[in-house]
Amino acid sequence: MASKAVQVETQRDKLERKEAAILHAARSVFVDNGFDGARMSEIAKTAGVGEGTIYSYYESKAELMLAVLQQFWDGLTLEARNVMAGVKAPEAIKRLDALATYHLEIVIRNADFINLSFALRRNNSEVSVSRDHLRQYVSVFDEIFRRGQDRGEFRPEFLLWHARDVFYGTLEYSARSIEVVADTKGNDRPQKPVIDNLIALFANHFGTSDQPSDMEKSSEQLNRIEAKLDQLLS
Amino acid sequence: MASKAVQVETQRDKLERKEAAILHAARSVFVDNGFDGARMSEIAKTAGVGEGTIYSYYESKAELMLAVLQQFWDGLTLEARNVMAGVKAPEAIKRLDALATYHLEIVIRNADFINLSFALRRNNSEVSVSRDHLRQYVSVFDEIFRRGQDRGEFRPEFLLWHARDVFYGTLEYSARSIEVVADTKGNDRPQKPVIDNLIALFANHFGTSDQPSDMEKSSEQLNRIEAKLDQLLS
DNA sequence: CGAATATATCGAGTGGTATTCAGTTTGTCT
DNA sequence: AGACAAACTGAATACCACTCGATATATTCG
Numbered sequence: 348m349a350s351k352a353v354q355v356e357t358q359r360d361k362l363e364r365k366e367a368a369i370l371h372a373a374r375s376v377f378v379d380n381g382f383d384g385a386r387m388s389e390i391a392k393t394a395g396v397g398e399g400t401i402y403s404y405y406e407s408k409a410e411l412m413l414a415v416l417q418q419f420w421d422g423l424t425l426e427a428r429n430v431m432a433g434v435k436a437p438e439a440i441k442r443l444d445a446l447a448t449y450h451l452e453i454v455i456r457n458a459d460f461i462n463l464s465f466a467l468r469r470n471n472s473e474v475s476v477s478r479d480h481l482r483q484y485v486s487v488f489d490e491i492f493r494r495g496q497d498r499g500e501f502r503p504e505f506l507l508w509h510a511r512d513v514f515y516g517t518l519e520y521s522a523r524s525i526e527v528v529a530d531t532k533g534n535d536r537p538q539k540p541v542i543d544n545l546i547a548l549f550a551n552h553f554g555t556s557d558q559p560s561d562m563e564k565s566s567e568q569l570n571r572i573e574a575k576l577d578q579l580l581s
Numbered sequence: 582m583a584s585k586a587v588q589v590e591t592q593r594d595k596l597e598r599k600e601a602a603i604l605h606a607a608r609s610v611f612v613d614n615g616f617d618g619a620r621m622s623e624i625a626k627t628a629g630v631g632e633g634t635i636y637s638y639y640e641s642k643a644e645l646m647l648a649v650l651q652q653f654w655d656g657l658t659l660e661a662r663n664v665m666a667g668v669k670a671p672e673a674i675k676r677l678d679a680l681a682t683y684h685l686e687i688v689i690r691n692a693d694f695i696n697l698s699f700a701l702r703r704n705n706s707e708v709s710v711s712r713d714h715l716r717q718y719v720s721v722f723d724e725i726f727r728r729g730q731d732r733g734e735f736r737p738e739f740l741l742w743h744a745r746d747v748f749y750g751t752l753e754y755s756a757r758s759i760e761v762v763a764d765t766k767g768n769d770r771p772q773k774p775v776i777d778n779l780i781a782l783f784a785n786h787f788g789t790s791d792q793p794s795d796m797e798k799s800s801e802q803l804n805r806i807e808a809k810l811d812q813l814l815s
Numbered sequence: 816c817g818a819a820t821a822t823a824t825c826g827a828g829t830g831g832t833a834t835t836c837a838g839t840t841t842g843t844c845t
Numbered sequence: 846a847g848a849c850a851a852a853c854t855g856a857a858t859a860c861c862a863c864t865c866g867a868t869a870t871a872t873t874c875g
Binding site: 387388398399407 | 861862863
């Protein structure tokens with residue numbers, strides 16, 4: 348009985364190892380050549396299996412690509428959570444700063460992949476799965492923002508998804524802009540100003556007015572006024 | 582001589598008409614079936630030419646698609662300029678509101694096309710052209726924002742492209758979110774709150790403090806008080 | 816163990832489609 | 846009109862994702 352179970356286990360492992368090999372090979376070939384440029388034959392050769400074998404694991408080239416994308420997004424989500432776990436500051440603004448830095452870096456490095464995620468919107472069945480993984484990923488933002496609202500850092504009346512759209516939308520679009528800028532000049536790190544701008548924007552627009560800027564100005568002014576009153580009174 | 586010139590002219594016209602017919606047919610077939618689903622044979626039949634003829638106008642299916650996309654963006658740019666010409670208000674904020682409304686509507690309706698514009702990033706030669714057309718399109722925003730800075734509505738220290746990234750990035754991402762929301766509920770027009778939010782954000786973050794927010798009202802009052810004190814002191 | 820059965824793998828073959836090209840039509844010039 | 850050029854055509858080609866019958870490998874059971 349026990350030996351039986353072990354054998355079944357190893358067999359399952361073997362299949363899983365093979366599936367992983369296919370996925371790994373597919374990923375590398377897709378990255379190198381894009382979706383259309385990738386040959387199933389090359390993926391098979393790289394994975395060390397016959398072409399037909401791939402089709403006993405994945406129904407089609409598109410579904411294989413989808414599996415690769417899912418793995419990709421899952422990895423991103425995991426790493427994002429890791430990054431956030433490493434940020435000790437409790438302030439939502441600081442946490443968003445860290446998340447934005449991580450995300451922008453990733454988006455720039457994996458622009459092709461991310462574009463493909465959205466470009467694969469044709470066969471609807473495929474897309475729906477991908478959507479879940481995307482939702483997983485953005486939930487990292489969601490948690491931070493909600494907590495920020497709970498802590499009184501962000502105004503409670505804002506809808507979560509509006510803030511999310513501003514956050515991810517700006518970063519994704521910026522990634523494209525940065526690519527263009529980087530192509531033109533030999534610029535090194537034009538990313539920081541983008542993030543600073545976005546974070547300032549969040550503090551301004553979504554933040555409660557406890558922010559130091561205007562408030563401090565007024566209170567300085569109040570101090571001056573009080574001093575002047577003292578002058579008058581003395 | 583004269584007749585010669587005329588004949589050359591009509592011949593050229595004929596070619597242009599044929600090219601236009603191909604482009605028109607291609608657009609319709611691409612819209613109906615997507616890039617992969619479109620058959621060159623169907624495009625040829627629709628345009629009323631042989632399959633081979635297409636290849637004397639466009640080198641490949643991808644390049645044909647690119648031509649369609651360029652025409653598409655040019656049309657968008659033209660219409661955006663028309664819309665803006667119809668907006669009489671000089672305030673940059675109001676003009677951005679109109680532009681955002683137009684753009685969001687367009688992005689939602691032509692999501693497939695717009696995705697494809699970015700998805701076609703493979704053969705680099707093709708892409709570069711598309712980039713110019715995109716730049717044309719966003720220049721509508723650029724002019725409004727610059728003018729807003731000149732008029733003192735927007736702070737001059739902000740980089741144009743940061744503002745642009747926030748604007749278009751948020752709208753594009755929102756378009757995707759709205760699609761999801763619309764799929765889920767039978768919601769009618771969830772677009773307005775998105776735009777209101779974006780415009781308020783622009784006023785807050787990029788705007789000069791001439792806005793009459795509560796904070797500023799108090800600070801104006803403080804200014805008046807301080808001035809009166811100065812009067813007393815002098 | 817070894818036969819019987821089930822499961823996994825393979826790669827040559829199939830079908831479908833973008834692209835080519837030799838032959839044909841259409842237009843132009845003298 | 847006849848010679849030359851330009852434009853056009855669709856049958857033939859090339860290329861690939863995907864299928865399927867044959868083969869190898871694992872599992873079950875007498």
